[in-house]
Amino acid sequence: MRSPLHKSGEEFGADRTPLKTIRHLGSAKSGTEHFIQQRLTALANMVLVIVLAVVAIMLSGRDYASAVALVGSPWVAVPLGLAIISVAVHMKLGIQVVIEDYVHGGMGIVLMLLNTFFAVAIAATAIFAIVKIMLAVLTGGSVETGA
Numbered sequence: 001m002r003s004p005l006h007k008s009g010e011e012f013g014a015d016r017t018p019l020k021t022i023r024h025l026g027s028a029k030s031g032t033e034h035f036i037q038q039r040l041t042a043l044a045n046m047v048l049v050i051v052l053a054v055v056a057i058m059l060s061g062r063d064y065a066s067a068v069a070l071v072g073s074p075w076v077a078v079p080l081g082l083a084i085i086s087v088a089v090h091m092k093l094g095i096q097v098v099i100e101d102y103v104h105g106g107m108g109i110v111l112m113l114l115n116t117f118f119a120v121a122i123a124a125t126a127i128f129a130i131v132k133i134m135l136a137v138l139t140g141g142s143v144e145t146g147a
Helices: 031-059 064-072 074-102 106-139
Strands: none
Touching: 031 064, 031 074, 064 074, 064 106, 074 106
C-alpha cells in the first residue's frame, strides 16, 4: 500500500530530510580508511609480535652486555622500531573508536587529543631507547643504565 504523501514510483522516505542533515553531522567519510588502517596494523602486528617473541626468547638468560649487543644490532633494532610504530598506531586507532562511540562533546575532543599525544609519546620514548642502544653498539660506546 502506497502512502498518500508519495507519488507513485517514489521510494518511501524520498521526501524526507536525512537526520544527518538536520543535526549537521553528515558523513565523516573516513570510516573505510580507518577500518583498513586498523586491519593493516593488525596484520603487521601479527608478524612483528612473532619477531618480538623470538627476540625475547633470544634475550632470556643473557647478561646485560650481550643483551644490549643483541638489541643494538640493526637486524633486531629495526624490526623492534617497526613493531613499536605499528602497535602505537593500532592502539591509537582502537582507543579512538572507543572514544568516538562512547564520549561526546568537548570531553571527546580532549580525549582524542590525549589519545594521540599518548600514542606519540609511547612510540617516541621507545624508539629513542632503541636508537640510543643501537648507536652505542655501533659506535662502540656503552649504554648507561640510569641506576
